[in-house]
Amino acid sequence: MLKIGLIGCGTIGTSICKAIDDGTIEAELFSIYDRNMDDVNRLLSTLKRSRPQVMEAATMITEIDILxxxxxxxxxxxxxxxxxxAHCDVMIMSVGAFADQNLYRTIRGLAKDNNCKVYLPSGAIVGLDGLKSSSIEDIYSVTLTTQKPPSGLAGAPYIIRNEIDLDKINGKTVIFEGPASEAVKAFPANVNVAATLSIAGIGFEKTKVKIVANPALTRNIHEISVKGAFGEFTTRVENVPSPSNPKSSYLASLSAIATLKKISDPFQTGT
Ligand SMILES: NC(=O)c1ccc[n+]([C@@H]2O[C@H](COP(=O)([O-])OP(=O)(O)OC[C@H]3O[C@@H](n4cnc5c(N)ncnc54)[C@H](O)[C@@H]3O)[C@@H](O)[C@H]2O)c1
Structure with missing residues (x-):
């Protein structure tokens, strides 16, 4: 049985551990860690059957199959x-870290040299299966359009730098258009979505991102349009927040659970 060690006992970590605990993911929850012991204890109190050990990553990586x-x-x-x-497979949720191309190259190289897998769940977007298939041939364009209520963009470096008054926006307004490499710096809250899409497709420079403020919305919407030799497709997801954290999309937690379920399942469906 797959032995899992987990770092980060917050919203997504707790969802994953509960899914192992209730048997949705067939695996052993061997160990957990968080720099905040309150989060560790809160997570432990939600588990009914699993009794993971609490240990730092440096210790757990010699004991587990996947971190x-x-x-x-x-x-x-x-x-x-x-x-x-340590020859341990890894699943990474903080995919935005790969906006640092040096880190991306280092981790790719280490995975190859040590014969390990790096899993990046789809997160809060849909359509990566089609994007991966289409990338076998030429892709002409990949565009991510994120629509949020204006308040959802508050505090973003781009909004502050350009002194955009979000309270004055009274209709659907394009706030930013540019490559994913710039979008991840301008709107860090979009960083995971833009990074996953760029890595699966045509990279941070060629992937285009559009950020739209829309006062009519209560949910965050991500639309992906891909054009290539295969034809074209568009996907759209309206994300509801996680039941335990309004800042996190529920689909991100579910995609983490689905990825671990896929890894531990002998029957693989979908690209
Ligand atoms: N891939 C995606 O689509 C996607 C979607 C949502 C969130 N995320 C990312 O996943 C990560 C977790 O999201 P969440 O909503 O569960 O966050 P959260 O804030 O609810 O939980 C994060 C937990 O990790 C702990 N932590 C942070 N840094 C740590 C470190 N260096 N060592 C040990 N513990 C540490 C915190 O104390 C906290 O308990 C974030 O980086 C977030 O940006 C990715």
């Missing part, structure tokens, strides 16, 4: 290279 990171971009730098050196 699940659902903590922060910082944690990707701290724990993933060491896990790969």
């Amino acid at each position: 699940v990171e659902c903590a922060s971009q910082e944690a990707v730098y701290e724990v993933i290279p060491a896990a790969l050196h």
Whole structure:
């Protein structure tokens, strides 16, 4: 049975551990860690059957089959290279860390040299299956359009730098258009979605991102349009927040659970 170690006992980490605990994912929850012990204890109190050990990443990586990171971009730098050196597979949620191309190249290289797998769940977007298939042939364009209520963009570096008054927006307004490489810096809250899409498709420079403020919305919407030799497709997801954290999309937690379920399942469906 797959032995899982997990770093980050917040919203996504708790959802994953509960899914292992209730048998949705057929695996053993061997160990967990969080730099905040309150989060560790809160997570442990939600488990009915699993009794994971609490240990730091450096210790758990010699004991487990796969390390699940659902903590922060910082944690990707701290724990993933060491896990790969220890021949441990990894699943990474803080995919935005790969906006740092050096980190991306390092982790790719380490995975290859140590014969390990790096899993990046789809997160809060849909359509990566089609994008992966279409990338076998030429892709002409990939565009991510994110629509949010204006308040959902508050605090973004781009909004602050350009002194955009979000309270004055009274209709659907395009706030930003540019390559994913710029979008991840301008709107860090979009960073995971843009990074996953760029890695699966045509990279951070060629992937285009459009950010739209829409006062009529209560949910965050991600639309992906891909054109290529295969033809074209568009996907659209309206994300509801996680029941336990209004800032996190529920689909992101579900995609993490689905990825681990797929890894532990002998029957693989879909691209
Ligand atoms: N791939 C996606 O589509 C997607 C979607 C949502 C969130 N995320 C990312 O997944 C990560 C987890 O999201 P969440 O909503 O569960 O966050 P959260 O804030 O609810 O939980 C994160 C937990 O990790 C812990 N933590 C942070 N840095 C750590 C470190 N260096 N070492 C140990 N523990 C650490 C925190 O104390 C916290 O308990 C975030 O980086 C977030 O950006 C990715």
